[in-house]
Amino acid sequence: MAVPPVPHAKITVPALPPEFVVRAALRGELDGGATADVALVCAPAGYGKTLLLADWARSSTAADTAWVSLDRDDNDPERLWASIVAALAACPSVPGTSRLHGRWVWRAGAQPEFLDELVDAIRTLPRPIRLILDDLHELVDQEVLHGIQILTRNRPAGMQLVLSSRLDPPLSLPRLRMAGRLWELRAAQLRFSLPDTAALLEKSGLRITPTQVDLLHRRTGGWAAGLRLAAVGMAESADRDGFLSQFTGDERSVADYLVGEVLCGLPEDVQEFLRVISISEPVPTGLAAELSGREDAGSVLDGLENQTSLLSPTGQRRDAYIVQELLRTHLLADLRRQGLKRAAELHGVAARWWAGRPEPVHALDHAAQSLDSALLADLLHRFAVPLIVAGDHEPLRRALASAGAHTVAADPWLALSSALAHLEAGEFPAARADLGRARQSWPAHSPGNLTVLRTVAEQLSAGVVESTAATPPPAPRIIDELPAEPELEALARLSRGAARLERNDRAGARAEFEAALFLSHSHGFGYLAMQCLALLGVIAGATGDVQTMRAVSVEAVALATEHGWERSAWSCAATAMLAWGALLRTETAEAERLAAEGLAVGAATSSPHLRFALQDVHGAAAFDGGDRAGGLAELQQARSDLGNLPAGAQQVASHAMLEFGAALQLGHSTAARTVLGWLANRTGDNAEHVVMRALADAAGGRHEHARSLLRPVLEGAVTALLPQTMVDAWLLETTLALAGGERPAARRALQTALGLAEPLDALRPFTHAGPGIRELLVHQHGSFGASDAFAVRALAAGARSGSRQALLSERELTVLGLLPSLLSLDEIADDLTVSVNTVKSHVRSIYTKLGVSSRRLAVLAAHEHGLLASSVRQG
Template structure:
């Protein structure tokens, strides 16, 4: 038999940049339960190095290694190499038949292999035979010999095959018999951490984002990562190289052609080029693109035999091509002629459109260079995409259609306007709307009118100055086409119109109908809009719990789809922040306002930014930095300027700033705020209450009460539900100051009744000491409002500092003071002397600044140190 070079049967050395893969080594260790192992993956997945490392780290088993090549299709050379590798194992005794001599006769291969198998069976220790690059064997006789070797089970010998393709060795039969263990490409892909290690060992130190990008581009393909490392090391602009690295990079292309594609038939390579335009590639689309009826079988065979593709979806009816390979195939397709590529994209666009997959359809249409096809698909899919929130593909398609096409086509202009409005690009949106008006047809369709109505309302909604009523509004549902997306938009338009007219019930009906349609047809972005709008309606109606619940749903929907930067998510965040402020959850209000300001929606909406800044300022005020909080409120209003906003919004934020200014004694600042609100709204209760507060602060109590009467009897409407709480509390204070205790108690009862469903605790937190004392005195007599009254007593009481002043024992004694127990009985209850109790009581009086037990209990309740029910005579 021929002489065998030592390098052919030596375990290959490991390069310096080799990354140990302990998990895969452990899997290979587990393969010994099967007498045959197959490691199968395309070129460059690290098969050889993995097996070499495994061999070097397995001291308990001798390894015979053979590196196969094309010359081994000569059976005489093949078996000479295998016998030489086996004989070189240290555990093979000198007396073993493996040491030869061996004589090969072409007509006696079965006898030769029988003798070899007998010799292996006589070995005293286990041995592992690794045949690397089995895909090189294509000769019928050589493969027949391998078939004989695998068919015969040899105890103590494990056969390990490494191949780029599944070898023709009856693998299904071996699997069924439980004799085959397999390691495939999916398991051999590098993880992100292994990718980082490989690049660093190659002298390349990248940011985590750059590593993630290369890992994504290569799919964890070791050869691709090594080629990237080599190219990056030679590049003058590392960032640009990493960003642009693809299968069209010369070193990658050379490797793919030389090591991956060259072994495939020409028709298969052409098939791969054709299907490379789509990711993923469904089997039916592959058949359309390639014209091959056997496309499904070919995809399945390529996946099983080469691992160049991987199935996606539970039905295995679509495939994904490795990204670098796909990029190379697409570039190669264009090199063979742009026309074929555009024709394939046209086929793909129509195929996806027929399956109502608008994102893929538009993306392919944009690459088809077929303007008519693109416009037709935009007419078909643009509105559903807007409502679903898939604005990116829509923007790409509109950009491909071109500015001229958009400017002269009212449908495209309106779609473009809506996408710009949603992105906060107001100038571009208004330009599109202007083009739509200029190109408006004499007899537009109902669907076109719906689009314009919504676009006009968007424009009015973000106007910097008070807008004139939009010329287009959808007033009658019978005007609409039957398409659910257009009906949903019409409902949104009608609801917005009714909301502007303060028809809350009508607005709610329309928004709920739009919400039902959006959920039925998975228009997720419209769902977010409807939830935010319905939350606003609930807030305006004083349904605070409903407002909070809908706002939470809106924020969750935004988070689910990555729409946190939208104005709708920001609006829901602002409502949650304002609600938290009013229920004196001040830390949460400050957190939500700050979070909302950090998102993109506030940057594109002056109204939203004003609301969030104002809540943030009010929270700062309530947290103790009163001067800083007022300054933030004033700055928010100054930055807002003359931007148009609803009366409710300006009223709520003006009330926050006015009250802060008045509490700090800044009467001039308070007058400025009232003047600002008066300039922007007509007669309302908020303006009256502001004036009454001012009069009361100046000691003109009777005048203040006369101002309040039309507010309290409903003659002057309020912009905000909370304003009536402030009105009744002011009336309570004025009645207390006038010595009218019965009137004060009735007013306080009214304030609690109004405040409880609104969860409005903040007005009580800023109420005067007279109201707080009355709350404590009357506690237990408010009936159904008693629990809320207790919360009102504790609201903003600032008891933390006083609580820190009292010792644990003093707090215990304080907790017993509201009871009817005498000091002697308290001492007995605590098992201490009465003198000790008296000492604690004196300390409590000193720290609370009071002189009696009754005042101590009152003060403790005012500062949230007691929450039990009071019974004071």
């Protein structure tokens, strides 16, 4: 029988639509796979297989392309091989004398002989040919598939076989793969990237925002058909945001495509399997078995992945699967149409399964959809505290909202859990209301764990809720007996530490926070670990342990960044400590940046006291950075914003020292007196108040009175609230001693100030101490013993580098670098191999440019302007 004629369209490379997006990377991959005997492009319907291969066939010149578009009629061997022969014969490089142009006769039962002749004919061609068989999944006839198998096995050297299919064809792929003869392109590689998605939508005539593009890309998972259907829908919709929010697999055009092109080829029992597992994302094999009742669920999932690519494995062990998003939402909608009760029952099964793992986030999400209020309440009792300490607050809030306000209000455990969740979100009035509901529903005989949870909630809320409440809650007591559950014990220790910190028992607070931190690290309580680290940073800062303060604060911020908790009050507290440390080290720009960052990200969740601390650092950094009037105004505004809210004595003293110093330096005596009175009213008598009064007297020229005020502080008779206050006190004593002509006393005072400042890394006091201090640092350089290195840093911190450096030539900077030495000008000339007159000329120029009249003053000016370090580097 002669081979029948073939329609031209069947063997023609398809045309590309106007919205087609060229994907150069995939073209390159196809070119790379052209060396394999067999190339398989396998993905579900709508992944762009046909168009990708058509684009490749049109753009690649390495070989001629013979294209065959397969359909169900090709399950007739005669029709199939007629199409393949015709496609091969149509290739431009096939000479007219080739047997492919001859008369081919098909004889039933003679397929092997027919294929042998076809292979021989292809082998004689002068140029390589790639045979692309598109939609191979349409072939199901065993004889036809056997013929394709023979062709793959006996493929002639000049031909590559390219197969495009929705399913893995039954062609001994493992054997081909093991022999290195198979190259594959799968759905994961065919998915559109975000840039591809943007290009497709633009070519479709849509002008949408990057946010909308990103949402659509995530919603479709890069599925080309889904993107094209969405583009059509968006073009017809007046409300594009509304369309996107409702675009799911149940949208009519998407559903029709999924049913007609994707699901119709699957057996009904597999479709039902997909429907029941669609309630979970992801779906582990064990849960799939529970939901479907099929013991072979793992095999079904593996088969669907390998044969259809409708779902993808996830996790290190690849024992859980993710169903393509639009398909999953379609299946879920279809399941719900069968009855809400059935879907709710499946969610209940999933909730119990996840709870047994335990995976509380998944368990609560499913319990909320199970319509089983008892199940949801039970899981909330079990998982609320673990979620709080782990930092999974949003899933907890969702579950509490699903439980309903009435249920939460009537259950003190749930009310207290809700209060803690609201506290972490910065929703202080809601937290206060929850605490009130917990008290109202309190049982006559409360279990120990419930009492612990109440104490924890009231302790953690004390610093923020009472500041916004008309009637402050009662002061929480310290928990005596620790609970057995690790998450409750860790929370209880956090509460005990906070209570001890309020009582100024820093050692006791540190021990509790360290114990809570150990538990957090041992059990994966990441959020609680961040809280403990932030509080340990506060304690370290208050006690002057700046190294520990920086280390634990950096660790807290790193945890926050890793888990997306940057907006939490605890992350902002750690940021505030880092900003304060940078301010003390005179890293002004860094201090201002950190404080601004903390104020920006923590605007909603931070307490007034935390905002006050961040504003303090930001204002002081602005002042130090040159915006003196703006910095003072910001400090004054911070104090005004705090108002009458209670604040710790250390925080009040810290602010007062900053604002007072700024006001005094600007000559605003009235403003300085206001701060002095504010500090006295808030904290009573302390070293900070005395130092501020002494500073005011010194600024007014009342040196003896200032010195007499300062003496009790220096002798330790008056306690300082802040570690760095004693540095300020001894620097003031240095200045006063210099003014009185007592240089040895001044030197001793400066030595003491350096010794106190070094472990605090407190360079800032030296930048505001005046020229007398800097001059003494220069003259006594090398005589401070163990503090010499820090003295050099103090000088550098006080330097004001700038335009004067540009005024000095490179040679003048070199000479300047040698002036602090004991070398004479003659020796400097010898060292530089120039004449002494040249050196003298440079020295005179240096004096003129620096506005000084002696070598000693030149060295001092060089230190002040940051020129000495520069000149040493130049030399």
